[in-house]
Amino acid sequence: MSETPIELDLVFKALADRTRRLLLDRLRERNGQTLGELCTPLGMARQSATQHLDILRRANLVTVVRRGRERLHYLNPVPIHEIQQRWIAEFDQPRLDALQAIKTTAEEYAMSEQPIPTYVYVTYIRANPDQVWRALTDADATARFWGHANVSDWQPGSAWEHRRVDGSDVVDVAGTVLEAEPPTRLAITFDEPGADTPGGPSVVTFHIEPHQDIVRLTVTHENLAGPGQLRGISQGWPAVLANLKSLLETGDVLPQAPWEMAAAEDRTH
Numbered sequence: 001m002s003e004t005p006i007e008l009d010l011v012f013k014a015l016a017d018r019t020r021r022l023l024l025d026r027l028r029e030r031n032g033q034t035l036g037e038l039c040t041p042l043g044m045a046r047q048s049a050t051q052h053l054d055i056l057r058r059a060n061l062v063t064v065v066r067r068g069r070e071r072l073h074y075l076n077p078v079p080i081h082e083i084q085q086r087w088i089a090e091f092d093q094p095r096l097d098a099l100q101a102i103k104t105t106a107e108e109y110a111m112s113e114q115p116i117p118t119y120v121y122v123t124y125i126r127a128n129p130d131q132v133w134r135a136l137t138d139a140d141a142t143a144r145f146w147g148h149a150n151v152s153d154w155q156p157g158s159a160w161e162h163r164r165v166d167g168s169d170v171v172d173v174a175g176t177v178l179e180a181e182p183p184t185r186l187a188i189t190f191d192e193p194g195a196d197t198p199g200g201p202s203v204v205t206f207h208i209e210p211h212q213d214i215v216r217l218t219v220t221h222e223n224l225a226g227p228g229q230l231r232g233i234s235q236g237w238p239a240v241l242a243n244l245k246s247l248l249e250t251g252d253v254l255p256q257a258p259w260e261m262a263a264a265e266d267r268t269h
Contacts, residue, residue, distance in 0.1 A: 007060070011079045014059035019044070024061065027075035034070055049144050051180045063122045064221055065207070074120035074220075078238075118231060119221040121237045127248040131209045132215055133183035135244055136206055138209065145243040145253050154180050160188055175201060184208045190221070197225055217241070235259070 014020055019042075026038055039049035053073065056062040060079050093101045123135035125132060135141045139149040143165045152160035154177055174187035184207065191201035199221060207218040219237055224230050239258035246254045 007079070008083075011061065011083065014055050014061055017052070017055075019048075019256055020056055023049070023052055023056065024075060027062065027073060030071045031074050032122065034072060038073060052108065060122065065120065065218065076120065076122050076123065091137040108116075117236070119224065119233055121219045121241060123216055123217050123241050123245055124214050125245050125248055126214050127185040129210050129215055131248055132208050132217060132244075135185070135248060136186060140249070145247045146240050146255060152177060156180055156187070161193075178203065180203075190192060190236070199223060199225070202229070 002005065013048060015024075022042060023038060026041070027033065035046055035053070038053075039046055042049075043100070047189070053062060057064065061076055063074050063076045065074060125145055137150065137152070137154050139151050142148060142150040146162075148162045150160060151163055152158050154160070156179060158176055160175055160177055160178045161171045164170045165171065171193050173190060173241070174193040175191055177186075177188055179185055179187035185205070187203060187205040189201040190204045191197055195201070202225065203222060204218040204221045205218075205222075207220070209216045209218070219241065221233050221237065236259060242258050243253045246252065
């Protein structure tokens with residue numbers, strides 16, 4: 001989703017304040033923190049931290065996921081990625097990619113004994129919750145925007161399969177439906193069929209929130225197996241959800257599969 005001038009103004013305003021940058025740094029170090037966890041190390045009053053977090057939320061730089069009575073805060077990289085694509089990628093991407101690869105490798109060594117953070121992606125879609133729910137759970141719809149048919153009866157405890165649509169019916173991903181609350185919440189395990197992943201399969205949760213003529217779709221991917229899986233889903237989810245957004249808003253998917261663009265960039269770097 002391209003940022004409008006007003007949305008970019010909110011992003012730059014949010015990033016202009018040192019305290020808000022510190023809060024984003026805290027979330028970059030460890031995503032999914034409560035208000036208390038964020039403000040205590042900074043010696044900040046909860047009221048002040050709440051005001052700063054509200055500005056970051058309005059700029060779509062932070063999203064909040066409720067877990068029971070807790071409100072967990074997650075860094076949303078989409079607006080910063082939009083800025084990077086608009087003003088950096090076109091001009092000096094190869095050199096920056098090389099530097100980033102060195103930095104990423106160093107960080108992976110540093111975090112090798114640390115838990116992998118939860119991945120959270122937020123997008124806004126001009127649709128209603130029922131339309132988004134149907135798109136996520138209808139085999140024909142997922143075949144169009146995801147390139148695989150998601151097959152299940154979508155009842156808690158039921159199996160689900162992510163099947164290829166090339167005629168082979170190969171199942172690339174499978175799991176169990178953990179929660180199904182149409183049309184606002186769906187949680188599934190997400191793993192290779194028959195895999196015995198140490199620590200168990202990852203978990204994907206779709207949270208659909210209506211607001212007038214749009215919905216906010218928050219995708220949370222937890223219990224990741226390692227940095228490799230984190231990199232993969234960091235490319236995969238934005239591509240899949242961009243195609244979903246296009247399908248619901250225009251009636252058709254994007255003219256080229258967006259995940260093929262990410263794969264092509266990987267081959268050239």
